[in-house]
Amino acid sequence: MNMARGEPRWAVAFTVLLALILQALPLPTWLEAVRPSFIGLAVVYWAIYAPHAGGIFAPWLAGIGYDVFKGEVLGQNALALALVAYIAMSLHQRLRNQTLVQQSLFVFAMLTLNEFVVWGIEGWSGHRMSTPWRWIQPMIGAMLWPFIALLLGRTHSRA
Amino acid sequence: MAVFGSGGSRSLGGRGPSFGFRFFVYAVLSVVLMFYDRKGGWLDTARYGLQATIYPLQLAVNSPSAAWRWMKESFASREALQKEVDGLRVQLRDQQLMTMRQAALESENATLRGLNATLPEVIEKRLIGEVVSVETSTLRQRLLINRGGSSGVYKAQPVITGDGVLGQVYRIGPFSSEIILITDSEHGLPVQALRSGVRTIAYGTGRSTALELPYVPQNFDMKVGDILVTSGLDGVFPYGLPVARITRVERDPTQPLAQISATPLAHIEADREVLFIWSRKDHPAAPVSPEALQVETAKPAAAPKATPKPAARKPAAAPSVTPQAVPGEAPATTEPATTEPATTAPAATPGSEAPAAGPQPEPTPPPATPPATPPSEGPTT
Numbered sequence: 001m002n003m004a005r006g007e008p009r010w011a012v013a014f015t016v017l018l019a020l021i022l023q024a025l026p027l028p029t030w031l032e033a034v035r036p037s038f039i040g041l042a043v044v045y046w047a048i049y050a051p052h053a054g055g056i057f058a059p060w061l062a063g064i065g066y067d068v069f070k071g072e073v074l075g076q077n078a079l080a081l082a083l084v085a086y087i088a089m090s091l092h093q094r095l096r097n098q099t100l101v102q103q104s105l106f107v108f109a110m111l112t113l114n115e116f117v118v119w120g121i122e123g124w125s126g127h128r129m130s131t132p133w134r135w136i137q138p139m140i141g142a143m144l145w146p147f148i149a150l151l152l153g154r155t156h157s158r159a
Numbered sequence: 160m161a162v163f164g165s166g167g168s169r170s171l172g173g174r175g176p177s178f179g180f181r182f183f184v185y186a187v188l189s190v191v192l193m194f195y196d197r198k199g200g201w202l203d204t205a206r207y208g209l210q211a212t213i214y215p216l217q218l219a220v221n222s223p224s225a226a227w228r229w230m231k232e233s234f235a236s237r238e239a240l241q242k243e244v245d246g247l248r249v250q251l252r253d254q255q256l257m258t259m260r261q262a263a264l265e266s267e268n269a270t271l272r273g274l275n276a277t278l279p280e281v282i283e284k285r286l287i288g289e290v291v292s293v294e295t296s297t298l299r300q301r302l303l304i305n306r307g308g309s310s311g312v313y314k315a316q317p318v319i320t321g322d323g324v325l326g327q328v329y330r331i332g333p334f335s336s337e338i339i340l341i342t343d344s345e346h347g348l349p350v351q352a353l354r355s356g357v358r359t360i361a362y363g364t365g366r367s368t369a370l371e372l373p374y375v376p377q378n379f380d381m382k383v384g385d386i387l388v389t390s391g392l393d394g395v396f397p398y399g400l401p402v403a404r405i406t407r408v409e410r411d412p413t414q415p416l417a418q419i420s421a422t423p424l425a426h427i428e429a430d431r432e433v434l435f436i437w438s439r440k441d442h443p444a445a446p447v448s449p450e451a452l453q454v455e456t457a458k459p460a461a462a463p464k465a466t467p468k469p470a471a472r473k474p475a476a477a478p479s480v481t482p483q484a485v486p487g488e489a490p491a492t493t494e495p496a497t498t499e500p501a502t503t504a505p506a507a508t509p510g511s512e513a514p515a516a517g518p519q520p521e522p523t524p525p526p527a528t529p530p531a532t533p534p535s536e537g538p539t540t
Contacts, residue, residue, distance in 0.1 A: 024220045026292055056178065060185045064192075068209045069217065074202065075192035082189065086182035125197060127345075131297070 007053040008156035012046050015152060016054070016062045024069050033133035036141030039066060040111045043081050045152045047088035048095045048103070059085040072127040080117035084110045100146040107145045111138035207308065210332025217303060217335065221292045228431075281397045281444040284437040286310055288318075291335065295428060297365035300343035302326070304433060307334045312435055315395050317446075319434050323401040323424030324348070324389060328435070340427055341402065342367050350402050351390035355380035358390050361403060364420075367427040370403050372419040377410050381419055391446050397436075398444040 019038040027035060043059040063078030070077070088095070088110060095103055115134050195202045269276060288306035306312050308331050316328040318338050326346065329339035341348050344365040350372075351358045357379050361370040375381055385405045391398030403421035410417045438445045 021216065021220055024216065026221060026224060026294070029296065032296075051178070056181045056185050060189070063189075064209075065213060065216070068206070068213045073193050074196040074206065074209075075189040078192070079186055079189035082182055082185040086178055089178045121193065125193070 009053050011155040012054040016042050036137050040114045041148050043085050044088045047085045048092045051089040051092050056082050056085050073125045076121040080114045084114050104142040104145045108142035111141045214335045281438050281442045282436045283439040286435040288433050290431050295367045300340040302338040304336050307332045307336045309333045312336050317396045320425045320430045325425045349390045349393045350387040353386045370421045375417045377417050394446050397438040
């Protein structure tokens with residue numbers, strides 16, 4: 001594995017920020033309903049392909065940013081994304097050997113987990129923030145995964 | 160999938176703490192944050208700062224739509240502009256007619272109240288803010304405005320437009336603030352029908368064209384077309400700001416309460432500019448302060464958490480009758496002594512001035528409607 005100096009830190013920072021922007025971009029309601037979690041996708045990608053570049057800190061920070069942006073309970077997305085990043089990192093070697101389509105299944109599970117955690121916290125805090133469409137979004141995210149992965153793959157040299 | 164639990168961080172030795180440990184640390188941190196965020200307090204300060212860091216991003220994200228609007232305005236045709244100017248001219252004339260007798264009425268009102276000078280306007284100061292982004296989903300009806308703490312905006316400050324009440328400040332940053340609209344499903348606003356003086360609470364529905372008045376008993380005087388104004392009992396809004404017009408009143412004989420909905424007067428999705436207002440403190444129309452209401456739990460978390468609080472606090476303002484445990488009922492409207500309908504400033508500042516403006520055409524002083532607190536969690540969710 002490539003070591004610290006080769007870590008695509010800037011790519012991580014840039015793409016996660018971009019994902020945050022995509023996530024926060026105001027969209028018409030119908031489009032908003034099917035918008036996948038771009039942050040989730042970026043986090044999973046970097047957790048698999050460069051687990052040391054951002055570590056868990058980057059996903060967590062992105063989650064905090066998103067929480068401030070969306071403005072309900074501070075820390076809910078941070079916790080969900082940190083969890084997703086942790087699981088993906090733990091399995092990154094195995095995942096790297098899978099095809100992109102196989103990975104999509106994992107991505108689907110991760111994005112669903114992400115939604116589930118956030119949903120649970122929203123329930124606890126009493127601030128519901130999204131519609132039942134949220135359970136569709138992971139599927140769309142999983143379908144986009146191969147493209148996202150190829151796209152993000154160009155931002156760094158694979159080890 | 161199906162591969163969780165294996166792997167772990169075995170291969171990552173020698174690189175500092177394992178992922179597991181680090182995840183644990185961040186997870187604990189998140190939970191602590193969530194906990195204190197719910198409790199309020201010092202995290203509010205942190206949030207205030209964070210809001211500033213995220214504001215550029217919010218601006219960036221909204222720049223495409225802002226640019227599009229700017230484009231459209233720049234290339235508006237002469238005819239369109241001419242039409243707009245004509246419309247505004249008509250509007251101005253109408254409003255001049257409406258305010259023509261204002262000064263005379265004010266001095267008349269002062270005489271009636273036994274004052275030797277007219278009262279100043281209850282709105283002491285105002286600040287124009289521009290809408291950065293609009294969020295109108297069924298779960299959140301919010302606006303982001305380009306004014307914040309550095310302009311003096313405070314939490315739970317009333318926000319209006321030229322047409323009516325828009326909402327109140329929910330969260331502030333140094334340069335921006337988030338407004339919770341009256342149509343947000345977590346927002347409740349104490350209102351009063353201008354014609355009949357009936358007071359109740361208007362809840363948001365999550366649709367930007369509708370409010371609901373769930374606590375009006377069948378026999379109360381409410382008609383389609385009635386204008387609702389703020390009642391001033393919430394400690395947030397001054398008395399008498401127009402809120403909504405009633406669009407539907409259904410009385411099902413089998414139900415104790417009437418089904419009433421109303422449309423907000425403010426054009427919630429169309430307005431680009433909003434007004435933050437500061438009301439004069441000791442004015443009779445000023446919002447009743449929590450202290451004046453003498454609620455046993457003075458202000459547990461009064462100011463923040465914009466929404467249900469006003470509703471929760473309101474009932475106490477209606478010193479009406481013994482609180483029987485009938486759930487959710489229109490507070491007020493019952494105590495014949497204090498309810499003054501249209502004219503000016505009732506409710507507010509019970510003690511001080513308010514030389515009871517005479518016997519009121521109290522339309523509905525019917526059976527003891529208890530001040531039934533719509534539970535402060537209200538019809539949230």
